[in-house]
Amino acid sequence: MRIRLKYLFLILLWMSVPVAGFGALIIEITEGVEGALPVAVVPFDTSELSSEIPVDVGEIITNDLNRSGVFKAMDRNALVARPNYSAQVQYSRWRDAGIELLIVGRIFQKAPGEYDIQFQLLDVLKQNQLLGYSLPVKKRKLRSAAHEISDLIYEQITGTRGAFNTRIAYIKSQSEEARKYILQVADTDGFNAQTVLESDEPLMSPSWSPDGQSLAYVSFENKRPEIFIQHLASAKRSKISGFKGINGAPSWSPDGKNLALVLTKDGSADIYIMNIASKRLRRLTRHRSIDTEPVWSARGESIIFTSDRSGAPQLYEIAVKGGKPKRITFEGKYNSAASVSPDGKYIAMVHAERGQYKIAQYERETGNLTVITDSSLDESPSFSPNGKMVLYASTEGNNGVLYAVSIDGRAKHRLSDQSGDIREPVWGPYKRRRKR
Amino acid sequence: MKRYFSISSLSLTGMVVILVSSCATVQEMPIQDDAADRQLQEEVTTADGTIAGDSDGVYATAMSDETLTAQQLLEQTDTVLANRTVFFEFNSAKLTDKSLAILEAHGNFVAGNGNVSLRLEGHADERGSREYNIALGDRRAQSSRQVLLFQGASIDQIDTVSYGEEQPAMLGHTEEAWAGNRRVEIIYRVN
Structure with missing residues (x-):
């Protein structure tokens, strides 16, 4: 018995060492x-x-x-x-x-x-x-x-294209006398921040068009969530979805032609596909559970989304042409807000264990789930266009702050030049290469 | 739905009591608060000669809830209707008995006042992802709406919206703040 206990203690010690080492490594990044x-x-x-x-x-x-x-x-x-x-x-x-x-x-x-x-x-x-x-x-x-x-x-x-010369979009909130919500675009190091839209009501869920020219987002400017598309250079914007109930979680298809979105107009939250040019809608999921946060697979043939049809939020995948959704995540009681790596090999997500919300990375081929952040309120993961880093939002005091972590979790940095409460970062696509 | 039925038939009886007692409080207030005011009123009635009696019963009838506007009823601070927020457990839209009683009171009130409409604003705590929390806040607003409809409120009188975790009532990352933020707020509009 004594020996067994000793043995157990050794195992525990052995288990705790790499964890501590991992934490220290991140601080030194x-x-x-x-x-x-x-x-x-x-x-x-x-x-x-x-x-x-x-x-x-x-x-x-x-x-x-x-x-x-x-x-x-x-x-x-x-x-x-x-x-x-x-x-x-x-x-x-x-x-x-x-x-x-x-x-x-x-x-x-x-x-x-x-x-x-x-x-x-x-x-x-x-x-x-x-x-x-x-x-x-x-x-x-x-x-x-x-x-x-x-x-x-x-x-x-x-051998991999760098993603430093790209842009990120995020929501910033300032609470002086009246709370303001600001949608901004900045360089990947947080510099050159430019305001895209400012509102007294919440702004949410920015999504880049694949050409990097436009953003889709949710605005509560009419006291309810509606989806807008805004061209960045001209600031020209139009409401693309204003149905009764939720209009949320827009996600641009890789070919730029369609938007996946969430509507409750026919009941509970379900995933729809909208053709942007014709505004024609197609319902993709039909379930009394919450189906939300759709993102496109790398090649655009399927949608990965969050659903609580099992009783708690988990990630599922459904073919864009329709069919039966297949559950992807099984580890933990809370997996949501997927971001797919550009090569399609990884899915980053919000993963909760013992009440701690962290960012995890799931390798599709092996089925391995790896937690890559170490705070307790991390959310909104977004892959860099070269798939090497994941941008996400964390919390410090009452403010949201942005971090980027390498896909293996080893390198992590906080974005500089930040003030206010910042959240929902999304990494934009590559810019067009300069002719050489 | 079945559950709502059995509970609401019980608490309907409760509602009558609540409404009656709330009327009584209203009636008593001017009398207790300002004796001079009451005296003035009595003098007027006596001068008119139409109401001879000075009993409280006659006076009370004149001040019945028919004369209280919906707005006035909503401004009272000591009734069930004064509860404008119901709270929820984590990742749940299930109504507690207390929430149910509050929502039923609002449902009855709205059903009896056609000129009143309200908006149910669903909210979530900050944990987890934001769009999921929008859907969760919506689910909370919808389950609250069902109660109001069951009490006889009409569809046109109730609007719902979810703000998810975007508009916390309490700041901070504590259990207390989270519990205070998992809520549906009832916002009235009197036409």
Whole structure:
């Protein structure tokens, strides 16, 4: 008996160690992940410029690379030298400092308000150039160009396209005297926030059009939930669904032609598909339970949704052409708000265990469910367009804050430049590639 | 539906008592609150000569609920109708006995006052996903609506909406705040 107890204690100890280690690892993420590639980004040379440049391109790249969890950038103050192009580089000094990749660059003035950013990605060990580009850029697009460089570096090293130069949408709420609800779009690092819509009544559930030009969302501006579509550049908006009862959870199909949505006009909450051009509706689910939060599979042939038909919310999948829904999740008593990775291999979701709401990732092939966040009120997971990160909302005090976590849960970062109560983040699609 | 029937037939009797007692409270108020006012009224009636009696019974009839507008009834703070919020368990739209009694009182009132309409606003606590909570708040508003309809309120008199977790009544991440936010609010409109 004594031995057994001892044995049990050992098992418990063994079980608790990796959990604690996992937590500690996440806290250290801003410092970089174990196994992350050591890189150095030298501040880009701006000495040729006639006036001061408003953006620190090198710093943006440094932050992007660190956030990915794939790279660990050397502190700027610790840089062993400050070369600006390959010919100035003494590789041995960087190798001795443990650096494997070096990024150097120069910014030239092309015309007033127009720049040319030249950069090189250098392999310290092989002492050669992996990547070299000259990017023409307008002043207001400087931050975007820096993210573009991060994307190129990320793709060169990992083989996967980077998603730094994309945008996110989210809902922000400010409670001064009267509560205001604001739909905003920002860069993936939280900068360049722009207001899309402001309202005295709740705004919810933003969904990107696959071309990144428009957002669908729910607005309570008429004291009830209705679905609107808004073109971002022109701010032109139209109500697309204003039936009696709930009009909710819009989700744009991958081909951009249809919207999956939730209506209660025929009874309990069910999933419908609306053709955006014709506004024609087709009912997809028919059940007295709650069916909600539809999202499209990667190729658009099925819809994954939340239903409490089993008694508690779980994820189900149904073919877009109709049929019998198939239950996907069985682990835990609360699984909802699915986000499908662009390759279709993973589903991120809100997963509750013992009253703690976390983000979990489900691998479709193996059926493995992995919890990837560690607070108690996490929600609204949304995959990055390259499927490597999951953006989600968490809570700090009475405010919502945004985080992004790598799909394996190892790298996590909080989005900067935030104030107010922020929630429901959705990661936008890739922008069109620049012609090269 | 069957359950509503059996409980509501019981509490209908209760409702009569409640309504009667609420009338009584109204009648008593001016008398107790302001003796001078009552005196003035008595003088007027005496001058008219139409009402000779000064008994409380005669006076009470004049102030019966026919003269109280629906608005006035709703403004009373010590009746069942003054309860404008019903609460729910986690992830549930099931009505407690107390909620049922409150909703039945509102149902009777609405059924008896054609010029009154109301809006049932369903809410959820912050836990879980937001659109699921919208659907949950809707389910709570719908189960409340069923009670009102059963008491004789007409479909046109009742509007429902769900705000999910978007408009909490209480801030914070405690059991207490969550319980206070899992609710249906009854918002009246008197035409």
